Amino acid sequence: MKNRIKVERAELDMTQADLADKIGVSRQSINAIEKGKFVPSAVLALKIARLFKKPVEEIFSLEDQD
Amino acid sequence: MKASYLLPYKYKALGWILFVFGLISGGIVVFGGYDFDILKVNVISIYDEGGFLGGTKGFFNIIENSILDELAALSIIVGGLLVGFTKEKVEDEFIYKLRNDSLVWAIIFNYLVLAFTVIFVYEFSFFHVLVFNMFTPLLFFVIRFNFLKFKSDNDEE
Numbered sequence: 001m002k003n004r005i006k007v008e009r010a011e012l013d014m015t016q017a018d019l020a021d022k023i024g025v026s027r028q029s030i031n032a033i034e035k036g037k038f039v040p041s042a043v044l045a046l047k048i049a050r051l052f053k054k055p056v057e058e059i060f061s062l063e064d065q066d
Numbered sequence: 067m068k069a070s071y072l073l074p075y076k077y078k079a080l081g082w083i084l085f086v087f088g089l090i091s092g093g094i095v096v097f098g099g100y101d102f103d104i105l106k107v108n109v110i111s112i113y114d115e116g117g118f119l120g121g122t123k124g125f126f127n128i129i130e131n132s133i134l135d136e137l138a139a140l141s142i143i144v145g146g147l148l149v150g151f152t153k154e155k156v157e158d159e160f161i162y163k164l165r166n167d168s169l170v171w172a173i174i175f176n177y178l179v180l181a182f183t184v185i186f187v188y189e190f191s192f193f194h195v196l197v198f199n200m201f202t203p204l205l206f207f208v209i210r211f212n213f214l215k216f217k218s219d220n221d222e223e
Contacts, residue, residue, distance in 0.1 A: 026156040
């Protein structure tokens, strides 16, 4: 699963730590998600999408191997 | 994130103190040959089959025993459990996954090492393997978990 968190973050001028604080997770989690090393739960994906005020599909999308 | 059997973060420091104290005193016990006269107290022995280490054969005897090794073992167990199974400062699903992955890794690694020693270590030396193996699953888990946390900490953007 790939995601556009880094891009969305850049548009709002947020750091990983800012985003992590707002959602209530660790900075390492955001980093791991952005790098594609960790697939977040549906709950966490929805929280991230809500923060960026976009539908979850716009931020997260499936890849061929999923 | 549901993680109900994890204890609060505040116990982690205590866990580290006990764990390190246990490992050091445990090392002293092992390398000192298990034979110490300090901290001798009367303890209840539920069952003793006698044998080559001496002792009184039978059930529920009161015996005199140096409890240094018992204290060391309990420190490692309690300390290790606290270090491994208290919440992180920010506990979330990623940390939870790291913890689970570390547990799986530690169990597999521990039994690979044990299998190796079963094949290549014999006689009384295997006794040391048995002693170490009481604590290595916990030790490998704690090391692996903290290594993964450290790695993701330093894995910058």
